Amino acid sequence: MTVIATESLSKRFPRVTALDRLSLDIGPGVTGLVGANGAGKSTLIKILLGLSPATEGRAAVLGLDVATSGAAIRERVGYMPEHDCLPPDVSATEFVVHMARMSGLPPTAARERTADTLRHVGLYEERYRPIGGYSTGMKQRVKLAQALVHDPQLVLLDEPTNGLDPVGRDEMLGLIRRVHTDFGISVLVTSHLLGELERTCDHVVVIDGGALLRSSSTSDFTQTTTTLAVEVTDSDAHPDGTDALRRALTAAGVSLLGRDGLEADGLPGAGHILLIEATGEETYDVVRDSVAGLGLGLVRMEQRRHHIAEVFRTEGTAETAETVLTGAAQQKGSGRDEH
Amino acid sequence: MSTETGAVTGIDNTRIHNIGYRAYDGPRLGRGYARRSLYSQSLRGSFGLGRSAKSKVLPMLLFGVMCLVALIIVAVAMATPNASKLAIKYTDFAIYLQAVIGLFIASQAPQSVSRDLRFKSVPLYFSRPIERVDYVVAKYAAMASALFILTVTPLLVMYVGALLAKFDFADQTTWFGQGLVSVALLSLLFAGLGLVMAALTPRRGFGVAAVIAVLTISFGAVSTVQAIAWETGSAGAVQWLGLFSPLTLIGGVQSAFLGATSHFPGGEGPGAGAGVVYLIVVLALVAGSYAVLMRRYRRVGL
Numbered sequence: 120m121t122v123i124a125t126e127s128l129s130k131r132f133p134r135v136t137a138l139d140r141l142s143l144d145i146g147p148g149v150t151g152l153v154g155a156n157g158a159g160k161s162t163l164i165k166i167l168l169g170l171s172p173a174t175e176g177r178a179a180v181l182g183l184d185v186a187t188s189g190a191a192i193r194e195r196v197g198y199m200p201e202h203d204c205l206p207p208d209v210s211a212t213e214f215v216v217h218m219a220r221m222s223g224l225p226p227t228a229a230r231e232r233t234a235d236t237l238r239h240v241g242l243y244e245e246r247y248r249p250i251g252g253y254s255t256g257m258k259q260r261v262k263l264a265q266a267l268v269h270d271p272q273l274v275l276l277d278e279p280t281n282g283l284d285p286v287g288r289d290e291m292l293g294l295i296r297r298v299h300t301d302f303g304i305s306v307l308v309t310s311h312l313l314g315e316l317e318r319t320c321d322h323v324v325v326i327d328g329g330a331l332l333r334s335s336s337t338s339d340f341t342q343t344t345t346t347l348a349v350e351v352t353d354s355d356a357h358p359d360g361t362d363a364l365r366r367a368l369t370a371a372g373v374s375l376l377g378r379d380g381l382e383a384d385g386l387p388g389a390g391h392i393l394l395i396e397a398t399g400e401e402t403y404d405v406v407r408d409s410v411a412g413l414g415l416g417l418v419r420m421e422q423r424r425h426h427i428a429e430v431f432r433t434e435g436t437a438e439t440a441e442t443v444l445t446g447a448a449q450q451k452g453s454g455r456d457e458h
Numbered sequence: 459m460s461t462e463t464g465a466v467t468g469i470d471n472t473r474i475h476n477i478g479y480r481a482y483d484g485p486r487l488g489r490g491y492a493r494r495s496l497y498s499q500s501l502r503g504s505f506g507l508g509r510s511a512k513s514k515v516l517p518m519l520l521f522g523v524m525c526l527v528a529l530i531i532v533a534v535a536m537a538t539p540n541a542s543k544l545a546i547k548y549t550d551f552a553i554y555l556q557a558v559i560g561l562f563i564a565s566q567a568p569q570s571v572s573r574d575l576r577f578k579s580v581p582l583y584f585s586r587p588i589e590r591v592d593y594v595v596a597k598y599a600a601m602a603s604a605l606f607i608l609t610v611t612p613l614l615v616m617y618v619g620a621l622l623a624k625f626d627f628a629d630q631t632t633w634f635g636q637g638l639v640s641v642a643l644l645s646l647l648f649a650g651l652g653l654v655m656a657a658l659t660p661r662r663g664f665g666v667a668a669v670i671a672v673l674t675i676s677f678g679a680v681s682t683v684q685a686i687a688w689e690t691g692s693a694g695a696v697q698w699l700g701l702f703s704p705l706t707l708i709g710g711v712q713s714a715f716l717g718a719t720s721h722f723p724g725g726e727g728p729g730a731g732a733g734v735v736y737l738i739v740v741l742a743l744v745a746g747s748y749a750v751l752m753r754r755y756r757r758v759g760l
Contacts, residue, residue, distance in 0.1 A: 168585055190587045194486055198585035206577045208510060220495040221586045223486040232482055239479060249510070265582060270482035302479045 121182070122147055122273055122305045123167060128176035130162050130329070137162040139329040140176065145307065149299045151316030151323040151337075152309040159329035160309045161201070164275050167307075168193055181272055194223060197266030197274035197304075201281060204262065207251025211242055211261045214250060215268050222269035229268075236264045239302070240294060256287040263294065267304065274298065276308040280315060292319045314422075346376060347395040349406055352416035360415045361391050367409040368395065373402060397422075493592040496583075500600035504566045505607075513569070520562045521608055524555060528612030532619025543629070544620055548613050548637025549718035552644055555612075556705050559648065560674040562608055563601075567652035568665030570601055575660040580755070594751045601653055605645035613637045636716040644708045647740055648673060650747025651704055657754045676703035688723035697728040701739055710736040 123145040130138040138159045154160050165171040167180050169189025178185045180192045205214065212233055219229035237246045240260040245253065250261060259279060266274050279295065280288045296319050298304050310316050316323055317337055325333040349364070357363035365375065376394040395402065403420070410417045499508065505521065506514030528551070535544045552559060574580050583593055617634045621627065655668040680703040687695045700706035700722060712718035714733025720726060728736055 170584060190489055190589070193585060194488065194587045196585075198582075200578070200581050200585075202578055204578045204582050206573055206579055208513070213508065217495075217499055218582060218586075220499075221492045221583060221588065223488045223492055223587060224482070225485060225487060225491075228482065228484050235480060269486070303481070 120147060121145065121179075123150075123178070123180055123307065125163075125178040126176055128163075128166065128178050129174045130159075130166060130171070131174045137329050138166070138173070141326065141329065141331055142176075143324060143331065143334065145322065145324070147305045148321035149296065149306040149308065149319055151313075151320035152307055152326065153311065153313050153316060153323060154309070154326040154332075155311055158326050160326065161277065162329075163326075164198070164277060164307075164309070167275065168196065168198060194269075195272045197269065197271040199262045199266040199274065199276045199279060201277040201309075203258070205250045205258055208249055210249055211237060211246040211253075211264070215261065215265050218265040219268040224269055232268050232270065233264075236268045237261075239297075240264045240267070241290075255282050256284075256290070259283060259287070259291060260294075263291075263298075267298065267302070271304060273305045273307065276306060278309055278311075280310065280312075288315065295319050347397045347402065347406065347420060347422060349393045349395060349410075349420045350391055350418040351393075351410055351413075352418060354413075354415055357413055357415060360413070361393060363413050364409060364415065365393060367413060368393070368406070371405050371409060373405055489587045489589070489592060492586060492588045493596050496588070496593065496596040497600050497603075500570050500597055501603050504570060504600065504604035516565050517562060520558050521611070523558055524608060524612045525615055527551075527555060528615040529619075531616055532623070535619065535625075536623050541623070541625075543625055544616055546616075547719060548616065548633050549640050549712045549716055551612060551616070551637065552609050552641055553705065553709055553721055556677065557674065559605065559609065559644075560670060563605060563648050563652040563673065564666045564669040566604065567601060567649070567656040567669055568659075568662045571597055571653055571657045572660055572662050572665045575657065576662065590752065590755045594748065594755060598649060598653060598748060598751065601649035602645045605649050606642060609641035609645060610638065613641065633717070636712070636718070640708065640712040640716050640718065643711060643740060646744050647704055647708065650744050650751075654747045654750045654754075657751055673704055677705040679703070680706050685723050693724060693726070696722050696724065696726070697732050700728065701736065704743075707736055707740050707743075711740060 121144055123143060125141055125143045127140040127142055128138055129136070129140055141159070141163070152160055152163070162171070166173050166178055166185060169180075169185045169192050172186065181195055183192050185192060215233040215237060216229050219232055220226065224232060237243075237260075240263050242257060242260050242264070245257065250258065253261070259282075263276070263279065266276070276295065280291050283291055292315065295306055295308055298306050299321075308316065308320065313323070313325070320337050322334070322336050324331070351360040351364050353360040369375065374396045376396050395406065397403065406420060407417070502508045505517045531544055531546050535541050538545075546554065574583070580593075584590065588596075613634060617630060620630045651672055652669045655672055656665040659665040659668055680699055684696050684699045684706075687693070687699060697710070700710045706722070709718070709721050710728045711733060713720035713722075713727030714730055714736060718727075727733075
């Protein structure tokens, strides 16, 4: 089953081309839509909601044509905008009940669904207080709740982690994951941070300049792009633990990134953090065994988040594998991939 | 996780925890229902119902003042011996209390539309089954209904009072009917102008000021210029000057067609010919307000 399908979808404004012959085929699950600001994400969402006609090409959401069945689509789809959209003088309950009725739910059902949905997004007693007094994290939850309250089959989330602190981000991403796993609702979530979506999404679509840059399942992505940062203690036997580990890992055939595997960004502790390319689960085991074998203490081993820019840098190697690239994107890739 | 709370019955519906996510299989009532919901929510909101206690104060106070004045008129009529009609005509009531009506629309029109624009809630509406036309129609109808309730309730009080005072039934009913048509026109016109002003200014304060300027200040200005024209002997200009403020427009229409006393200087309202022009201008303003609102919301879509 296809949730979203577009076929050479284009949207041209007098001065800009927002979407350029974009063909997508998105199935159920959590799909990330990644692109820099102005890449065409918001334009795509507008077209998918049937609010803006495409210049050419076709798009279908849940099997319904966006050009002719806009209202039917909007009844079954939830939308969470990127910007603030909540009036401060009403409580979350009142607001979400109103929005549920705007989606066509009868009054009693609207009230019940609101109570359920607010509980599922993690708002409890505070839901009776005016929204004006909420933290950013709580407001984001209310925005998510109003998108879910009518039990849609698909939600479009536009930058749901914007403005959140790291903990808030993790909670929001966990919540988004649950929207699919627990609620059975498909999700299209946009972001300009690729690393964020890698952990949440089943599938990631990267667009740039309105054209498809890359579309692949997240497991493909992480296997080719994950970077591990490892920091170890020194011991008496190995006064320079980092160096000892580097030699051990090199011997084990693990490839190091950066300058001799050291983080060269001048961040605190940069000289003591090894950057390793993780090719799969086994890399973690190799690191663990090497560290244990040397008798060192493992201070940290974490996945480095990737920025969208890294996709542009690494696509030169990725293009042969699974991606269809546009001519423009190839040029960009070959210009930057010699690191 | 789940706890058996009812050992007596011991069946599944006694579990109160961890019910998980429940899908919704019930009816989805669609666009018409959503439009009606928006209408009733906006109408209730105009009187502060379903909003904070603080926001109920002003509209309820103004509503109370309108009804109180009507009650006083009734009381005076009943206390006056040999009175055969109320001291104030039904059609005059709204003109005398125009400041109260102006305050009501100035405070409630921005509440109704500027709020959605300012806090950018409009995209949430348009991502649902309703279309732009539904939003505009619902908001316009709600504002006009609120004004109609505000202006017709005191007329109703007066009418009931007049009947209780055993005034002539046929006369009172005719005059009440004329008053009804007059406030209906006034509600449509004021709601349109008020909403346009409010929709063009997302900042609430500016919205309030703009509505007062258009409705109340224009009335003062037109009345002054009319008085000057009358004093300087250009009596012919008086009736055409009346076209330039909403309240004198309504006044002109009702003195031409609805048997109302003219409040223009010299007491001469527009005749039937000029009255038609007045009516056309009123209807054009109503249609124009609707068109401007439609345009306005095309731009703020999503």
